[in-house]
Every structure is written in structure tokens, then in C-alpha cells.
Amino acid sequence: MPDVTKLASPLDVGSVRIRNRVFLAPMSGITDEPFRQRAYAHGAGLVVSEMVASGELAKGRAGCDLRIRHSGLPVHMVQLAGREAVHMAEGARIAAGEGADIIDINMGCPAKKVTGGYAGSALMLDLDHALSLIDAVVGAVEVPVTVKMRLGWDENALNAPTLAHRAEQAGVRMVTVHGRTRCQFYQGKADWRAIARIKDAVSIPVVANGDVGSPAEAADILDQSGADAVMIGRAHYGAPWMAGSIATTAAGNRASGIPENPAAMADYIVSHYEDMLTLYGVESGLRQARKHLGWYLDRHAAGVAEDRRKAILTSFEPAVVIDLLREVFSGAPEANLRSAA
Ligand SMILES: Cc1cc2nc3c(=O)[nH]c(=O)nc-3n(C[C@H](O)[C@H](O)[C@H](O)COP(=O)(O)O)c2cc1C
Numbered sequence: 001m002p003d004v005t006k007l008a009s010p011l012d013v014g015s016v017r018i019r020n021r022v023f024l025a026p027m028s029g030i031t032d033e034p035f036r037q038r039a040y041a042h043g044a045g046l047v048v049s050e051m052v053a054s055g056e057l058a059k060g061r062a063g064c065d066l067r068i069r070h071s072g073l074p075v076h077m078v079q080l081a082g083r084e085a086v087h088m089a090e091g092a093r094i095a096a097g098e099g100a101d102i103i104d105i106n107m108g109c110p111a112k113k114v115t116g117g118y119a120g121s122a123l124m125l126d127l128d129h130a131l132s133l134i135d136a137v138v139g140a141v142e143v144p145v146t147v148k149m150r151l152g153w154d155e156n157a158l159n160a161p162t163l164a165h166r167a168e169q170a171g172v173r174m175v176t177v178h179g180r181t182r183c184q185f186y187q188g189k190a191d192w193r194a195i196a197r198i199k200d201a202v203s204i205p206v207v208a209n210g211d212v213g214s215p216a217e218a219a220d221i222l223d224q225s226g227a228d229a230v231m232i233g234r235a236h237y238g239a240p241w242m243a244g245s246i247a248t249t250a251a252g253n254r255a256s257g258i259p260e261n262p263a264a265m266a267d268y269i270v271s272h273y274e275d276m277l278t279l280y281g282v283e284s285g286l287r288q289a290r291k292h293l294g295w296y297l298d299r300h301a302a303g304v305a306e307d308r309r310k311a312i313l314t315s316f317e318p319a320v321v322i323d324l325l326r327e328v329f330s331g332a333p334e335a336n337l338r339s340a341a
Pocket of ligand 1 (some may be wrong): 027
């Protein structure tokens with residue numbers, strides 16, 4: 001197994017010290033405040049808000065406030081998406097006003113609704129325009145600015161090294177690279193070695209991302225890319241402790257707070273569920289929580305009867321959902337509770 005110990009050391013992003021090198025990736029609709037609180041409590045080095053559309057934020061649209069508000073964690077990192085320099089600058093000022101310690105710019109999102117507006121990874125099609133957004137954000141705030149990107153738009157345009165280099169010259173303090181092109185969406189396997197070309201192009205920290213879900217993979221992606229840190233997204237489904245567990249394992253410690261028996265798992269899931277109802281209100285919260293409940297069930301109670309699963313994922317009565325969850329886990333054999341990493 002490759003050396004994992006380097007994952008445990010701190011990393012400086014401009015003036016901000018990050019406690020270790022295993023980060024939770026921003027995931028829209030998933031890494032909201034309750035999720036980030038949990039991931040950080042388990043030991044993730046850094047957590048990032050879901051992306052917030054800078055145009056909507058600048059116009060004060062509903063919902064943006066929840067995405068950018070300070071969650072009380074030592075490092076508050078907000079990710080902005082958008083294509084208008086004026087909105088990006090204003091969004092950055094608003095986020096910094098909410099206490100953001102780091103502002104990240106999204107240049108990696110492949111979704112048509114985002115790239116169709118020439119934001120997200122579409123910015124990699126026009127680096128001059130991308131740089132105008134970086135200049136606007138760097139000029140608007142005192143806090144470190146970072147950029148998250150893909151390898152390029154498609155395999156004929158692998159321009160992440162150029163973007164990263166120009167971003168560094170413009171004052172960006174760290175870049176994260178998802179080892180796929182935009183046109184790959186999430187297909188195939190992330191190319192960890194290709195991230196080395198970005199690492200070679202800059203002297204700021206590079207964070208490698210894509211398809212990591214274990215301590216061995218976290219160490220491998222750093223070995224293959226030469227990157228300084230790793231960012232993990234989908235492996236957190238049903239396991240908010242994934243990054244923390246990898247970081248604490250790397251430090252030679254036992255991961256804390258991971259539910260270790262069925263009753264503790266039920267308590268954990270119920271508490272996550274209740275936090276979401278509190279944040280969004282019952283009507284919206286119970287809908288938004290369903291994907292998490294589905295992942296928890298798939299991962300930790302794979303044998304649950306289909307009718308129970310369906311009832312948990314469709315009921316509009318939180319009390320019923322909570323009772324059913326407790327019932328499912330009271331009957332789950334401990335063997336169903338897989339360890340985190
Ligand atoms: C549902 C979902 C939502 C995402 N939302 C964002 C986002 O808001 N901002 C962003 O930069 N990347 C977003 N991503 C991309 C992830 O941050 C990450 O780059 C990608 O999932 C690859 O990492 P993984 O293989 O560890 O999941 C999202 C990915 C998923 C699956």
C-alpha cells in the first residue's frame with residue numbers, strides 16, 4: 001500500500017491553514033450545511049459549500065443565503081459559479097461578508113444547465129473570459145481565491161495546465177482538478193496521471209479529484225498526480241465520514257464518530273434527517289433528505305424489505321420515517337454495517 005501519512009499533514013492555502021489533505025468535494029444538492037458539519041466533525045480537512053450561482057446571489061434570490069451562510073466551522077469555503085465578472089465580484093463580496101475564508105470558482109461543472117449559460121466547465125472553452133472572472137473575484141476580496149476545473153472541455157482541448165498557470169499568475173492560491181474532461185461527464189475512469197501536468201504547470205497547491213473512495217486510492221492519486229491533497233465526492237454517499245475516516249487513518253488514529261452498531265447507525269441517520277428538516281423546513285427537507293436515506297439504506301441495510309424502503313422514501317410523515325428507520329436498523333444484522341474505509 002502506498003504511503004498515506006502525507007494525507008494527514010496540514011496545507012496552507014494563502015493565509016488559511018487547512019488541517020489535513022483529505023477534502024470533501026462540493027456537491028450541489030448534497031453537501032449542504034448538515035452534511036458539511038458531519039464531514040468536518042469526522043475529520044475532513046476542508047469542506048466546501050455547494051456551488052451558488054453568482055447572478056442569483058447578487059440578485060438576492062431565495063435559497064442562496066442557505067448555501068453561503070457560515071456554518072460555524074473554522075474554515076468557511078464558498079464556491080461560486082457564473083459567467084459575468086460583475087456578478088462574480090459581487091457574489092464574492094457577499095460571501096466574504098458572510099465570513100467566507102476562501103472563495104472557490106467553479107470551472108468544472110459539466111451540467112448543461114450550467115454550461116449552457118457558459119459557466120462551469122464551459123469557461124474552459126474561453127480562457128480569456130475565464131481569466132476575466134478570476135481577475136474580478138481576486139480583485140473583489142481579500143481572502144484566498146481558488147479554482148476547481150476539469151482536464152479540459154474534451155480530449156482535444158486538455159488546457160487545464162494553461163488555465164491553472166494563468167490562474168496562479170492572476171493570484172489564485174490553489175486549484176482542484178477533476179481528472180476527466182467535460183465531455184466525459186462522469187463516464188470512464190478519472191485520469192489521475194493527467195493531473196500531474198497541472199501540478200507541473202504551477203507552484204500553488206494542486207488538489208486531485210475523481211473516483212477516490214479508500215485510503216489506498218487517496219494515496220495512489222497523490223502518487224500518480226504528484227498533487228498536494230485529495231478531494232472526495234461521491235464516495236460520501238451514505239458515508240459522510242469518508243474523508244474524515246481516510247484522514248484520521250492516515251494520521252494513525254481511529255476515526256471518530258462513525259456509527260459502529262445498528263442502533264448507533266439509526267441515531268446517526270435520524271439526526272441527519274432532523275437537521276435537514278430544521279434547515280429546510282419539513283416540506284422541503286423531507287424531500288431533500290430522501291436521497292440520503294436511500295444511500296444510507298443501500299450502504300448499511302442492503303437487505304431491507306422493498307416495502308419498508310419504499311415507505312421510508314415516500315412518506316410525508318417524518319415521525320413515520322423515523323420509526324421505520326429505527327425499526328429497520330433494530331432488525332439489521334451487524335454484518336450489514338460496513339466499516340467506512
Ligand atoms: C451530484 C453532484 C453534484 C456536484 N456538484 C458540484 C458543485 O456544486 N461544484 C463542483 O465544483 N463540483 C460539483 N460536483 C463534482 C464533484 O465535486 C467532483 O468533482 C466529482 O463528483 C468527481 O469526484 P468523485 O469521483 O470523488 O465524486 C458534483 C458532483 C455530483 C455527483
